[in-house]
Amino acid sequence: MCGRLNIIADPLAQLVSETLGIEFWTTTNHDVRPTQSLSVVSASSNHSFEQTALGWGVQPAWSSKLLINAKSETVASKSTFKYGFAHSPVVVPCSGWYEWSTQQGVKQKFLFEGQSPVLYMAGVVVDGNVVTLTRSPTEQCSHYHHRMPLILHHDQITPWVLGTIDERAHLLNVLPDEEFIISNAEPPAKPSAQMSLF
Template sequence: MCGRISIDSFLANTVSLQLGVPFNPQTNLDLRPTEQVSVIIMADCQLQQLDCTWGIKPAWSKKLLINAQAETVREKKTFASAFASHRCVVPCSGWYEWREEGKKQKQKYLFSHDAAEPLYMAGIFYPNAEFTQLVTLTTEPTEKCKAYHGRMPLLISPFEIDFWLQTEAVMLEALLYHPKILIYQSIRIEYL
């Protein structure tokens, strides 16, 4: 479900170099929903940092929504408008999942890039007068990740970020349904 993210101290410099944009997130090795997270958006034809609060709470929902399924994000009323016009990427050092191991014991695992490169999670944001809110997108897990969770973040390669942020929503089917396998092959899983 991807409910925790890691933002380490090396992330800012690496993202700034890769994307050519100033990026200064708060270091947080256990970022949780309702906390502030820095994302990259396209504004005035330039990549920019935007700080968001992770999660939305629509009037109809009793709980906070932090993820949307990539496969249905275009059709769901809650997400369709943001998907059409407010897409972002969430640069992170990794994400956490828990897996039951043994009797009622959950083990924490960190999923990160095996070369310590940033991961760019696909997201949508909701700007409003008080603060901007974020929902991250998830997809079917790879074979490697399936043993840990039934979903995983939709990851965007650094070379596809401009395409993800600028292209008409109807043209993004390839990214939503057929994510680039190379990114997913480079995921490292650490027992914590």
């Protein structure tokens, strides 16, 4: 799930900068794919926010596939992800994400957007790259896919990125407090069969 992102730099960069008090920038890309660079928000050495550019997805030595997602239910305990959860949490600001869903017998691509121009996806850093987190879907999203990104409200970014492990753990089951705007999108090539979507 969530194997493509939509990023619209204006007004996303300005809103993230204003919300988090940093100079955040990114470039518009309506079809961000795994292995491409993402602008993420992480903790700096002086325990404040900073922007970092990281590749999306990691391929551990034990896996033949690229891992781009980690389940929120197991991210704190699975050996591949638990260090990143404990020490390197990040948020990935984006404008939306895409899902493929079969509707009336036809496979279609749908764009999921928030009521605000910015969505904050929870992620963790693994081997110098970012892995985004997924959770069970809301009722609205369950009609399209059995998983969805772990979306944080802007006031949950501080406890996620700068907080304690317990504060992060409390956010692993957080539900979005708003409905998403869901629209049809042009289908690009199908996600690679070599990609593992946790």
